[in-house]
Amino acid sequence: MSEKTNRQWRLSSRPVGMVSEANFDFVEEPIPEIGEGEYLVRNLYLSFDPAMRGWMEDRASYIPPVGIGEVMRAGTVGEVTESRHPDFAVGDRVQGLFGWQEYAVGGRGLAQGTKVPEGMPITWPLGVCGITGLxxxxxxxxxxxxxxxxxxLVSGAAGATGSVVAQIAKLKGCRVVGIAGGPAKCALLTDDFGLDAAIDYKAEDVQARIAETCPDGVNIYFDNVGGPILDAALANLAQRARVVLCGGISGYNEKEPPPGPRNLMNLVIQRGRMEGFIVIDYMARFPEATAELAEWVTSGSIRHLEDVQEGIENAVQTFLRLFRGQNTGKQLLKL
Amino acid sequence: MSEKTNRQWRLSSRPVGMVSEANFDFVEEPIPEIGEGEYLVRNLYLSFDPAMRGWMEDRASYIPPVGIGEVMRAGTVGEVTESRHPDFAVGDRVQGLFGWQEYAVGGRGLAQGTKVPEGMPITWPLGVCGITGLxxxxxxxxxxxxxxxxxxLVSGAAGATGSVVAQIAKLKGCRVVGIAGGPAKCALLTDDFGLDAAIDYKAEDVQARIAETCPDGVNIYFDNVGGPILDAALANLAQRARVVLCGGISGYNEKEPPPGPRNLMNLVIQRGRMEGFIVIDYMARFPEATAELAEWVTSGSIRHLEDVQEGIENAVQTFLRLFRGQNTGKQLLKL
Known part of the structure; x- marks a missing residue:
């Protein structure tokens, strides 16, 4: 890591289809100066989430798009190395939207930042005790x-959000079936997370396997992927099923949204409900939820898996791991 | 109408794609004998609903499929002409699932039947005070x-259900935009029903017109049609929008379900909810609802339109009017 400069990934063009390094400039700048009420953060870990793909699009959403020429926005954790902010001192561990760079100015714009709770492992606010777990x-x-x-039923069940959904559902006394790609992830689901069954979407007929593993139908389908897997789940709903739409990673890099599920009208026959949400709407309840999640992880009720890559120069490649299904658990990059 | 025989439409084969007369046998039988606890009904009006298309399919649903060789199931109203049932007397006006035929046996199987409320026009239980209005x-x-x-926003807004939805929404103080096919239906929506705007899906760019007529987005979309119109509505949701899935007539005669809406993920961004339902689940509350609907129609707050064709021999052709968008208001056949 450079000690004198700040290496950054800046968005240089809006991706059309799959993201690539060509959509970014990797630049080296002086470490920024901080003003009154600001602090300097040295990033230690960057967080990668599928939703960040949406921030690269030039469209109105729940958060403004990343501007062309701006450092790519991302959640990170780091350490305060300078401060002119009354609430932050040198050495404080902080989390915030500090972006794909080595150093960031905290206390400005979207990068207000907050402290990592005392005693909490520093990566947890990016994963199980952060946006992912929440x-x-x-x-x-x-x-x-x-x-x-x-x-x-949970798709992306070996991923950051899905793995937490699956384990909370087990804690709540449910039968849980996870969908993931490949035998290693499927073994993780049943052997480590204690799920009742796993479906390998890369090797199996997903719709048939859902029918087989969920003989009374699916009461709750937590959808992290959209596309054909959502369709297969809709074909197997129990009456009064709830479909939780968390994201549709399968379509995020398509040039236009892919066709939706053919089995949508099963929502009528089964009196089902499909609902989308954005977790920031629950901000007022983050403290209670974070505390409960931390307790579950600490007590061993929930296993928190992290997939840690290294080096700021690998930020784009690390992001792409999400879309290639390469990550197991929360995708991080250590600087 | 034959006085001595009973003309009937019996399902002879399961339609693949669009229904046609070739899927039925039009037969003439003796008027049935009634047993103890049964009564004979002379049908006066047959009711036609898009959902009946689903009853022709050989698949599990909220009601068993019509068997091959059975009289086509349909809601009807009629008059009791013989009775060995303690609760029904000759001359009583009744409603029930008495099917596409001139005479039916009441008090048997799904055709238990109930009396038309005293003083209510006889066709209302098939429309605004029946399944449609409910x-x-x-x-x-x-x-x-x-x-x-x-x-x-309501699709199929000149149809039996849509026209009632649109008018109740106006009663509740909403801005209401209706989608229908052709200038005559659109004029009906704005001039007779008092809607705030109408969109002619046959002549206009539906998505652009929704954006124009619903500048703050759609809070509630009541979907009677599915397909591209559902997709256009999803593209224009307001935050926390509710999408009520009533049916998807646009896909009922397709050999496989058509692809779903591309804009489904807008449910995530807008925190929207899409929910299906089957009205029979509300049976316990039918009396209160029927009373309120009858009051609205009687007082002129809701206009109840009927499209009345004639002659048992025209049952299949009358049913097809629904899929050709030919009906305005409730589709009936007078015998």
């Missing part, structure tokens, strides 16, 4: 509303 | 939950 928590508990004995 | 009532009020000032 998305799992509110999506499953508030929208899905699992009841003991119900069958919960 | 579907509009519960779908809009229970799933859509309209608030004054919200924007409600």
């Amino acid at each position: 998305t799992a928590y509110f999506g499953l508990l508030d929208l899905g509303r699992p009841e003991p004995g119900e069958t919960v | 579907t509009a009532y519960f779908g809009l009020l229970d799933l859509g939950r309209p608030e004054p000032g919200e924007t409600v």
Whole structure:
């Protein structure tokens, strides 16, 4: 890592289709000066989430797009190395939208930042105790509303959000079936996370396997992927099923949105509900949820997996791991 | 009408794609004998609903499929001409699933039947005070939950259910935009039903016109059609929008379900909810709803339109009017 300069990835063009390094400039700049009320952060870990693909698009959404020429926005954790902010001192561990760079100015714009809770491992705020875990928590508990004995189906079940959804559902007394790619991830689901069954979408007929592993139908489907897997889940709904739409990674790099599920009208026959959400709407309840998640991880009720790559120069390649299905658990990059 | 025989339409084969007369046998049988606890009904009006297309398919649903060789199931109203049932007397006006035929046995199987309320025009139980109006009532009020000032978009707005949805939404203080086919239906929506705008899906760019007529987005979309119109509505959702899935007539005669909406992921960005329902689940509340609907029609708050064709021999052709978009209001056949 350079000690004198700040290496950054700046968005240089809006991706059409799959993201590539050609959409970014990798630049080296002086470490920024901080003003009154600001602080300097040295990033230690960058967080990668599928939703960041949406931030690269020039369209209105729940958060403004990243501007051309701006450092790519990302959640990170780091350490305060200088401060002119009353609430942050040198040495504080902080989390915030500090972006794909080695150093960032905190206390400015979207990069206000907050401290990492005392005693919490520094990467947790990016994963199980951050947006990822909170998305799992509110999506499953508030929208899905699992009841003991119900069958919960989760796609992207070896991913950051899916793995937490699956394990919370087990804690709530549900039968849980996970969908993931490849035998290693499927073994993780059943052997390590204790799920009742796993479906390998790369090797198996997903719709047939859902029917087989969920013989009474799916009460809650937590969808992280969209596309044909969503369609297969819709074909297997139980009455009054809840479909929680968390994201549609399968379509994020398509030039136009792919066709939706053919089995949508099963929502009528089964009186089903499909609902989307954005976790930032639950911000007021983040403290209670974070505390409960941290307790579950600390007590061993939930296993928190991280996939840690290294080196700021690998940021784009690390991001692409999400779309190639290469990550197991939360995708991070250590600087 | 034959006085001595009973002309019937019996399902002879399961339609693949669009229904045609070739899927039925038009037969003439003796008027049936009734047993103890049964009564004989002379059908006066047959009711036609898009959902009947689903009953012709050999698949599990909320009601068993019509068997090959059986009289086509349909809601009807009629008059009791013989009775060995303690609750029904000759001359009583009745409604029930008495099918595409001139005479039916009541008090048997799915054809239990009930009396038409005293003083109610005989066709109302098939339309605004029957399944059609009840579907509009519960779908809009229970799933859509309209608030004054919200924007409600309704497809099939000149149809039996859509026209009632649109008018109830106006009663509840909403801005209402209707989608229908052709200038005559669109004029009906704005001039007779008092809607705020109408969109002619046969002549206009539906998505652009929704954006234009619903500048703050769509709070409630009541979907009677599915397909590209559902997609166009999804592209124009307001935050926390509710999409009420009533049916998908555009796909009912397709050999396989058509692809779903590309804009489904807007449910995530807008935190929207899409929900299907089957009106029979609300049976316990039918009396209150029917009473309120009857009051609205009687007081002139809701206009009830009927499209009345004639002659049992025209049953299949009358059914097809629904899929050709030819009906305005409730499609009936007078015998």
